[in-house]
Amino acid sequence: MKELTIFRQHGRQFIPDLQKVELPEIFRGRPVISNDLLPEEAGRLHNLCPVKAIGINPCSLDLGKCIFCKECEFQSLGKIKFTNDYRLAVNSRDDLIIVQGMSNPFQLDxxxxxxxxxxxxxxxxxxxxxxxxxxxxxxxxxxxxxxxxxxxxxxxxxxxxxxxxxxxxxxxxxxxxxxxxxxxxxxxxxxxxxxxxxxxxxxxxxxxxxxxxxxxxxxxxxxxxxxxxxxxxxxxxxxxxxxxxxxxxxxxx
Amino acid sequence: MNQTRYIELFSNPDSVRLLDIPVLDYPAFLAFLDQLMGEEGTHCVAYFALPQAETFRFICCMAADENHALVIFSHEQPRNPLPSLPSITARHFQFHVFEREIFENTGIKFPDHPWLKPVRFPFQRADHSNIIDNYPFYSIEGEELHEVGVGPIHAGIIEPGYFRFICHGEEVLHLEIQLGFQHRGIEHLFVENQQLLYQSILAENITGDTAIGHSLAFTGVVESLAGIHVSSSLAIERTVALELERIAVHIGDTAALCTDIAYQFGQVVNEALRTIVINTTQLWCGNRFGKGLIRPSKTNYPLSLDIVKVILKNLEEVEKRYLQVTDRIFTLSSVLGRFENMGKLTPKQATLIGTVGMAARSSGMYRDIRWSHPFSAFTDHPYEPAMLQKGDVWSRALLRKLEVEKSIEIIRKLLKNFMIDHSEFQNYETVNQKSNIINSGLAPLSLAISLVEGWRGEICHVAVTDNSGKMAFYKIKDPSLHNWMALALAVRNQEISDFPLCNKSFNLSYCGNDL
Structure with a gap:
């Protein structure tokens, strides 16, 4: 009987359609860099970034290096913004580099x-x-x-x-x-x-x-x-x- | 006691000028150590050889639990020629791993050390002819004995380490655990790159399953050296995060223990409950392990009332369901048949090897930094540890359940205070100003020490600064450093097929040991 009670509360745990799942807004997924970000700001962020993932002109962010600390978003007041898009897979190393103004989802080549x-x-x-x-x-x-x-x-x-x-x-x-x-x-x-x-x-x-x-x-x-x-x-x-x-x-x- | 033999600290974290740490000659050092070790609950949290111009300064930090104090003292030895010292380990076995580490890093020998084996094969080790492929395993001669080697890659998705068993039939006589495969040079990197943000992220990547615990220990060291005291609201937030981490891992371990005895019901229900807890952390800071949540002197994710409500609501749900499922687990004879009297670590063994954390508390040792050296919100909210005596897998499993209950109780208490006057309570320092202060203003020629009770047990970080206030030396001690030996002892005289269960009941960290 105990098992039945526990099972009922356990309910159906699996996510039926994984393609439709969205993560909470605060999740740190694929970032977008605004065109408003100036080269001097990018330079400051480049120096700040602990893994040197940020390039300067145009501003770019290498997700292969990025450790998703989000400090660049805090320091740029959102001109670099991490979205909740967890679909980050690519099959070409260069495709991990996000350039200013780019907001299209990642896809495999x-x-x-x-x-x-x-x-x-x-x-x-x-x-x-x-x-x-x-x-x-x-x-x-x-x-x-x-x-x-x-x-x-x-x-x-x-x-x-x-x-x-x-x-x-x-x-x-x-x-x-x-x-x-x-x-x-x-x-x-x-x-x-x-x-x-x-x-x-x-x-x-x-x-x-x-x-x-x-x-x-x-x-x-x-x-x-x-x-x-x-x-x-x-x-x-x-x-x-x-x-x-x-x-x-x-x-x- | 003579005041000049040691210096005593009563805060955690705390720092002290190097000048103020007494230097004893080695016989006097040993005599004083003997005296300390005679006192109940005194144990070593850090013992290392600090390289100086012409000498090594051996600094010993002892936690005196009953007095809620840290006792620090030292001795000094020439770098050239390298000394050969009578070992402390021969007198007090819990020092074995500290002296092994010193030997491995510096080449200083301890001729009467009974177990002078490599700890992690660090890249800057003294003897590069020692490589990970020729670890000196203990062996026993005997026609009826055989050896079993497992690793470094294991069957599941876990970290690498190598286990060698000496067996008589199915029975394990001896297990030796070889580590070091995960060595990333972290202590070196703390000194190499002194950017505060870099160091903060490094701290949370020491062991990803203890991101909060280790980053809290690092934060303590830096804030102490910079003379910063954070607001009580920030202290509460950090403590809530730490206890959420404990709840998540303990529930996950309950699931894993069920997996290892093929009790799938217990496994899936607990896995789902763990998911609720880590997703709560994700909702707070965007990362399921709390990476990014703890930063020196500030937070990027102030705890809002909305998140407080979610935490309380989810914990209520988790508590109800976890108590139900554990009630089932701990009354089921087929579970008890596997857990009880399995993988025993006796109180005597536990004390001898200096066991810490939940493994120690499962073997009757009253050892918990939250009680003995309160930090963060525990300074205002005293904590009484949960205790069990038997030291078997059952104790370590049940203690997790008791600690989950206690942690939920702590979080409720803290968040109640937090909510009473939220608007006034939560006043954060401006982010950039404070960070700059820290980067330029660490106390020079000082030692800072910070202890945190992570979910595995006591985490200790020590930083030493040079005359310009830069970090010159960094030392990390994960609870696993002591407790791997506990696992090796616990599987003696067990069947080798019970090893996975014994192993899981400790759930020790490979990368925490290897650094």
């Missing part, structure tokens, strides 16, 4: 998606995650992507224990020296064809740890990256949206 990804992984994608210096927040969000609320298992996406069972690698963390060999071993153990997903600004650019002598990021220079997912950490919806657009389960919008 269809031409760059390898043919086999859509043929093989559209309805079943097994991923092996490796944390290489991740701070455990991105890791927890990736776990959450499979929980009762987001339930990405319904789309055939699953994290697996063995790289031998995986179709791809999801990396979090800035890639430490001490983890670089294990990361390589894991990648080598995944059968081809395989994809690489970078989850979080830490792994895309080093994030707040960029330039640390304790990192060894050579791995990323060796292989093509199929999906960049900015965030600190990556929101589960950002992850699910990005992956389903990559595989073509959701047509890229």
């Amino acid at each position: 269809r031409k760059k998606i390898r043919e086999e990804i859509r043929v093989l992984f559209k309805h079943a994608l097994k991923l092996r995650q490796v944390s290489a210096g991740g701070d455990n927040s991105s890791e927890m969000e990736l776990n959450a992507a499979g929980n009762v609320n987001f339930d990405m298992g319904r789309f055939g996406i699953e994290f697996v224990a063995s790289p031998r069972h995986a179709d791809g690698l999801v990396i979090t963390g800035p890639i430490t020296q001490n983890m670089s060999a294990a990361l390589q071993l894991c990648y080598d153990a995944i059968p081809a064809p395989k994809i690489i997903i970078l989850a979080g600004s830490d792994v895309i650019s080093g994030g707040i740890f960029s330039g640390s002598p304790a990192l060894e990021r050579g791995f990323l220079e060796k292989y093509p990256v199929d999906l960049y997912l900015p965030g600190n950490p990556v929101h589960p919806l950002t992850f699910i949206h990005g992956v389903l657009n990559l595989t073509g389960y959701w047509s890229s919008k």
